[in-house]
Amino acid sequence: MKKNIVILISGGxxxxxxxxxxxxxxxxxxxxxxxVAAVISNKQEAVGLDFAKSQGIETHVVDHxxxxxxxxxxxxxxxxxxxxxxxxxxxxxxxxGFMRILSQAFVEKFSGRLVNIHPSLLPAFExxxxxxxxxxxxCKFAGATVHLxxxxxxxxxxxxxxxxxxxxxxxxxxxxxxxLTQEHVIYAKAVTRLLQAQT
Ligand code: GRF
Numbered sequence: 371m372k373k374n375i376v377i378l379i380s381g382g383x384x385x386x387x388x389x390x391x392x393x394x395x396x397x398x399x400x401x402x403x404x405x406v407a408a409v410i411s412n413k414q415e416a417v418g419l420d421f422a423k424s425q426g427i428e429t430h431v432v433d434h435x436x437x438x439x440x441x442x443x444x445x446x447x448x449x450x451x452x453x454x455x456x457x458x459x460x461x462x463x464x465x466x467g468f469m470r471i472l473s474q475a476f477v478e479k480f481s482g483r484l485v486n487i488h489p490s491l492l493p494a495f496e497x498x499x500x501x502x503x504x505x506x507x508x509c510k511f512a513g514a515t516v517h518l519x520x521x522x523x524x525x526x527x528x529x530x531x532x533x534x535x536x537x538x539x540x541x542x543x544x545x546x547x548x549x550l551t552q553e554h555v556i557y558a559k560a561v562t563r564l565l566q567a568q569t
Contacts, residue, residue: 374407374454374461378468383418385466392558402565407454444476474521484519487557496524501542514553516560530560
């Protein structure tokens with residue numbers, strides 16, 4: 371089986387980099403015939419693009435500001451992604467800090483092969499500012515969730531979660547940094563399991 375993975379980012383791309391490193395370290399090519407074929411950003415200035423290029427991965431920018439509607443942006447994005455569909459093996463699409471809400475048509479097109487990472491223990495704290503909201507709520511634990519994407523935001527089936535303690539004196543920034551290290555672990559774990567299931 372030849373399986374292409376496409377990763378979508380908007381900024382730093384540390385989750386994307388962790389996935390690329392996991393693919394190398396755990397030999398996704400040898401074990402599953404899978405490779406990270408492309409990284410796509412909706413922002414030209416996303417620093418993660420430089421890392422992808424340094425690894426010899428194809429990169430694309432689809433700038434959402436150039437499209438009058440969400441639907442038109444999503445159509446173009448889907449076109450770029452679909453070029454990586456391999457015969458008999460649809461591309462796996464990983465959202466990694468991709469800060470755009472996707473239209474229902476896009477989500478349905480990639481249904482079952484569209485994965486996201488969210489920095490909270492879903493179903494708690496869907497949406498933005500998850501770490502500050504967890505602190506404001508007095509949570510003793512925070513975390514992250516890898517889930518399949520369905521049309522309802524942050525509500526798809528959960529694939530992996532990591533629990534992270536909230537420590538005395540935490541700020542949204544210190545908590546986010548602690549959660550992020552675990553995001554890197556569980557995203558690779560969830561993708562490995564998906565690839566295993568498809569092999
Ligand atoms: C991560 O916490 C991700 O869960 C959230 O935004 C952050 C992006 O980090 N959606 P990075 O771009 O992967 O470094």
